Amino acid sequence: MAEPKALRRDARDNAAKLRAAALDVFLTKGLDAPIQEIAKAAGVSVGTLYNRFGTREGLIDAVIPDVAGARLQALGAAVMAKPTVKERLRTFVHGMIDLQHQDPALNDAVLRRYPDAVALLGVCDVSARLGQDLVREAHREGALSADFTEDDLFGLLWLSGTASRDPAAPPGWRRLLERALDSALT
Structure with a gap:
């Protein structure tokens, strides 16, 4: 060759x-x-x-995975530094909401708007697995309502990402997401 x-x-x-x-x-x-x-x-x-x-996705994969990976890795470290699963889950959700709100590119990545940007999806998958693990751990420890699923967690993050990009979103959207999480934590 x-x-x-x-x-x-x-x-x-x-x-x-x-x-x-x-x-x-x-x-x-x-x-x-x-x-x-x-x-x-x-x-x-x-x-x-x-x-x-x-392609656009080729360009995305050439520049965004390193930046997104560093930001998500920093969030993961902050999450894992918390002493209880309840605090870890709260830190994860609040951190993801903050990242989505502050960083339009990371928001698009988390929302998986470009599924052909394979390298970027790989970076996001690491954070998704952390979220899934936190939900499972919180269930095992009885810190999370049994009917709050991994899908519910990603639904909250999807709502956050969608609202943070929409200038017409109601101003209380973040408070509603926090209430949803608070009601699921036991």
């Missing part, structure tokens, strides 16, 4: 400019930001963007 051909310097520079522009635009506007805006910010054509990364 032939070795992959090394990129010319200008092609490497264009790819680096595209990565930097994509990271900035995605983190500011979310993963559905216009590709044309990213290409323009990088000073290249949309054709160059697609030539380098293939």
